[in-house]
Amino acid sequence: QVQLVESGGGLVQAGGSLRLSCAASGLTSTSFSMGWFRRVPGKEREFVMSISWWRDEQTSNADSVKGRFTCSRDNTKNTVYLQMNSLKPEDTAVYYCALRWGRPSSNANEYNYWGRGTQVTISS
Numbered sequence: 001q002v003q004l005v006e007s008g009g010g011l012v013q014a015g016g017s018l019r020l021s022c023a024a025s026g027l028t029s030t031s032f033s034m035g036w037f038r039r040v041p042g043k044e045r046e047f048v049m050s051i052s053w054w055r056d057e058q059t060s061n062a063d064s065v066k067g068r069f070t071c072s073r074d075n076t077k078n079t080v081y082l083q084m085n086s087l088k089p090e091d092t093a094v095y096y097c098a099l100r101w102g103r104p105s106s107n108a109n110e111y112n113y114w115g116r117g118t119q120v121t122i123s124s
Contacts, residue, residue, distance in 0.1 A: 002026040002113045004097045009118030014089055016122075020082040022097030022115060027078060030054045033104040034080045035111060036071065038093035038120075048095070050104035051080060060104045065091075087122045095120055 008020040022034065035050035049071040050060045059071050068086045073079070080097065095118055098111035105111070 002099060004099060004113055004115035006095065006097045006115045006118040009095060009120045011121045011123065012087055013123050014087060016087050017083070017085045018087065018120060020084065020095055020097075020118060020120070022080045022082075024078045024080075024099060030075070032099055032101050034073070035060075035098045035100070035104065035106075036080075036082050037096045037098060037108055038091075039096065039117075040093045045096075045108055046093075047106040047108065049082065050106065052104050055103075060106050062106070084120075087120075089122045089124050091120065092122045093120060094118070 003025045004022055006022050012018055031054045033050055033052045036048035037045050038048055039045045047062050048065055049069060051071045051073055070083045072081045097115040099113045100111040
């Protein structure tokens with residue numbers, strides 16, 4: 001059974017930085033991609049970034065975080081990271097890690113597994 005566990009969330013002032021981690025277990029192949037999404041109550045789930053595990057490193061960046069967030073991976077640890085810099089109050093949300101078989105995607109419906117999320121709160 002594939003399981004994803006997010007960590008690294010917390011409270012930080014605007015302009016600060018956080019690094020989120022997502023550790024995967026139960027994997028049987030490397031032909032997958034992992035992505036980050038975020039959700040605020042009353043709003044649609046928003047795509048953040050995605051990265052491939054079975055090809056050269058690649059990401060799909062959302063316009064709202066481009067230039068501030070970066071995604072990286074550690075294949076040995078089966079872990080993906082989301083480095084968040086220059087944080088803004090509007091970045092406050094629950095951040096979710098997800099995994100899909102195949103190439104990176106911005107479509108949440110194409111992901112097969114989801115973590116439980118980690119809270120990120122940015123104060124003004």
